[in-house]
Amino acid sequence: MRVLLINSNRKHDLLAAPPLGLCYVAEAAAAAGHQVKVLDLCFALKSVQSSIENAIRTFQPETIGISVRNIDNVNMLHPVTYLPEIAEMAHSIKRLTRVPLVVGGSGASLMPANVLELLAADFIVVSDGEETFVKLLASIEKGEPPEAVPGVGMMNGDGFHLTPPLLSEFRGRTPDLGRWIDTKPYEKIGGSYNIQTKRGCRQGCIYCTYNQSIEGNRLRIRPAVEVVDEVEEALHKYRPKTFEFVDSVFNDPLEHSVELMEEILRRPWKAEFTAMGVHPSNLDKGYLDLMWRAGFRSFMITPESASEHMLRSYRKGFSRDDVVMAAEAINQTAFSAWWFFMIGGPDETNETLQESLDFALDRLQKNGRAVTNVAHFFIGVRVYPGTKLWEIARNEGFFPDLVDPLQPLWYLSEKLDLDRAVGQMNRAASLCPEVYLGFDERVLVFSKIAATVFDFLGFPGPYWRYFRAANQFGLSTGIRFMYRPADMAGMLKDSLRRQGYSGHLIQGYTP
Numbered sequence: 449m450r451v452l453l454i455n456s457n458r459k460h461d462l463l464a465a466p467p468l469g470l471c472y473v474a475e476a477a478a479a480a481g482h483q484v485k486v487l488d489l490c491f492a493l494k495s496v497q498s499s500i501e502n503a504i505r506t507f508q509p510e511t512i513g514i515s516v517r518n519i520d521n522v523n524m525l526h527p528v529t530y531l532p533e534i535a536e537m538a539h540s541i542k543r544l545t546r547v548p549l550v551v552g553g554s555g556a557s558l559m560p561a562n563v564l565e566l567l568a569a570d571f572i573v574v575s576d577g578e579e580t581f582v583k584l585l586a587s588i589e590k591g592e593p594p595e596a597v598p599g600v601g602m603m604n605g606d607g608f609h610l611t612p613p614l615l616s617e618f619r620g621r622t623p624d625l626g627r628w629i630d631t632k633p634y635e636k637i638g639g640s641y642n643i644q645t646k647r648g649c650r651q652g653c654i655y656c657t658y659n660q661s662i663e664g665n666r667l668r669i670r671p672a673v674e675v676v677d678e679v680e681e682a683l684h685k686y687r688p689k690t691f692e693f694v695d696s697v698f699n700d701p702l703e704h705s706v707e708l709m710e711e712i713l714r715r716p717w718k719a720e721f722t723a724m725g726v727h728p729s730n731l732d733k734g735y736l737d738l739m740w741r742a743g744f745r746s747f748m749i750t751p752e753s754a755s756e757h758m759l760r761s762y763r764k765g766f767s768r769d770d771v772v773m774a775a776e777a778i779n780q781t782a783f784s785a786w787w788f789f790m791i792g793g794p795d796e797t798n799e800t801l802q803e804s805l806d807f808a809l810d811r812l813q814k815n816g817r818a819v820t821n822v823a824h825f826f827i828g829v830r831v832y833p834g835t836k837l838w839e840i841a842r843n844e845g846f847f848p849d850l851v852d853p854l855q856p857l858w859y860l861s862e863k864l865d866l867d868r869a870v871g872q873m874n875r876a877a878s879l880c881p882e883v884y885l886g887f888d889e890r891v892l893v894f895s896k897i898a899a900t901v902f903d904f905l906g907f908p909g910p911y912w913r914y915f916r917a918a919n920q921f922g923l924s925t926g927i928r929f930m931y932r933p934a935d936m937a938g939m940l941k942d943s944l945r946r947q948g949y950s951g952h953l954i955q956g957y958t959p
């Protein structure tokens with residue numbers, strides 16, 4: 449069967465993410481004997497509409513798959529939603545052809561019934577895509593309803609029907625990104641060649657979806673040798689500047705990440721690595737030293753708070769001491785570390801917020817050291833169905849029972865004074881170039897120009913490490929806050945009001 453797979457994700461700034469999941473699915477479908485073509489719309493030069501039209505006309509697909517990675521950008525002070533553009537793509541496919549349209553991806557898995565309905569697709573694949581998509585293609589070929597295929601959702605007579613996903617072992621699969629897409633435009637803008645070392649997340653954070661419909665909570669580990677073989681093959685074939693491990697939490701389980709790095713060290717080549725989602729626990733001198741020797745020069749670390757109280761509230765599974773010890777160990781290195789803080793969860797107060805800000809002010813400043821820290825503070829916690837936070841938010845009246853979960857929904861602790869919170873965050877940003885605020889993400893629109901300059905000057909990536917220098921320049925010249933939204937607390941209150949909240953956080957506020 450001819451199968452066209454479309455990457456609908458068009459977010460191409462310095463966080464550009466090659467469609468790894470779609471490539472896994474392409475590889476599985478090709479291995480099952482199908483003729484597969486991937487249409488990557490991320491950097492499409494022509495209009496999206498004409499790129500789709502052209503692919504359908506020339507390839508004549510018999511089934512089309514479309515990936516939905518991002519629903520929105522999870523940023524309350526700079527909100528962007530991606531679904532309207534993706535729905536438009538799906539509707540134009542439907543206008544052009546009657547072949548079955550299948551949706552998959554992490555965004556699709558989060559709220560399958562709603563995404564299926566919005567895109568008017570025939571089937572939706574939840575969680576892992578490889579085996580399910582191949583089985584689904586077989587039933588489409590035979591003209592049989594895929595009712596017994598695990599992980600497939602569809603509308604039938606009595607509404608949405610979903611079979612439980614099959615979260616099988618994660619072995620023997622290589623997505624071979626470079627076979628399916630051109631990885632160079634991603635690299636040019638600062639993106640890396642992504643590698644997954646395991647699936648599943650066993651953490652129990654109250655706001656998170658990774659351990660649910662996206663990957664499940666059972667760890668499915670890929671043998672270290674197999675992962676490093678994939679790196680080795682990609683290194684020889686495509687020579688990427690940096691590899692990025694895209695696991696939910698890179699260093700959990702710790703032993704697996706150690707095994708992986710030791711396996712890298714046994715190989716005769718050198719490569720540069722980075723990772724997103726590094727857990728602060730066990731991030732001591734020995735572990736950081738192993739990371740450095742294996743070729744890591746940067747990573748993202750996700751404590752979400754430096755307040756003991758908030759770490760407990762979020763059920764992060766580590767303590768403030770772990771976060772402090774990680775900072776002390778990182779400060780003795782030359783790594784670039786991008787720290788993420790999520791302000792506003794249950795029980796957050798202006799005092800717990802200040803604890804996190806003080807942590808950044810006291811412990812993440814450069815002070816002449818080789819390390820580069822960036823401390824990214826988001827305010828507002830995105831609420832997803834199926835999480836513990838969803839229950840809390842609904843019970844506290846943050847949105848009505850029958851709310852549309854596809855619109856970004858937010859939680860903010862009622863113990864916060866929002867005007868004061870915004871003031872505290874701005875003050876920290878004005879004192880410390882390491883502090884980067886959610887609304888600063890607006891500058892990502894200049895990524896392309898900045899990346900071209902960095903590339904020309906031969907500056908090493910990841911380019912986010914230059915946020916600190918840019919902030920310092922901005923502070924010394926006075927331009928740091930030139931484009932600050934006029935009333936940021938008002939923006940937060942407006943969002944809450946729009947989602948149906950009428951509690952005391954917005955009382956007395958008139959937009």
Ligand code: B12
Nearest residue numbers: 464465469513514515518519520552553554573576577694
């Ligand atoms: C790593 C990661 C990042 C890295 C990416 C680095 C890189 N080089 O790729 C960084 C930190 C840069 C990042 C940034 C962002 N991220 Co992110 N990220 C992740 C994470 C942890 C893993 C993604 C991944 O690569 N998974 C591995 C692949 C193999 O899995 P997969 O894509 O799910 O694919 C499988 C299935 O979904 C399915 N499938 C996929 N496509 C298709 C298509 C078809 C047709 C079928 C049948 C099946 C199918 O099969 C695949 C194989 O089994 C996820 C959370 C998670 N655990 O999934 C969040 C996640 C995807 N990110 C998210 C978001 C929001 C973002 C940002 C928008 C944040 C921001 N403010 O900028 C940006 C967007 C970047 C971009 N350009 O798209 C959200 C998306 C949900 C939402 N609310 O919209 C997620 C789900 C996290 C969350 N909040 O819950 N991210």
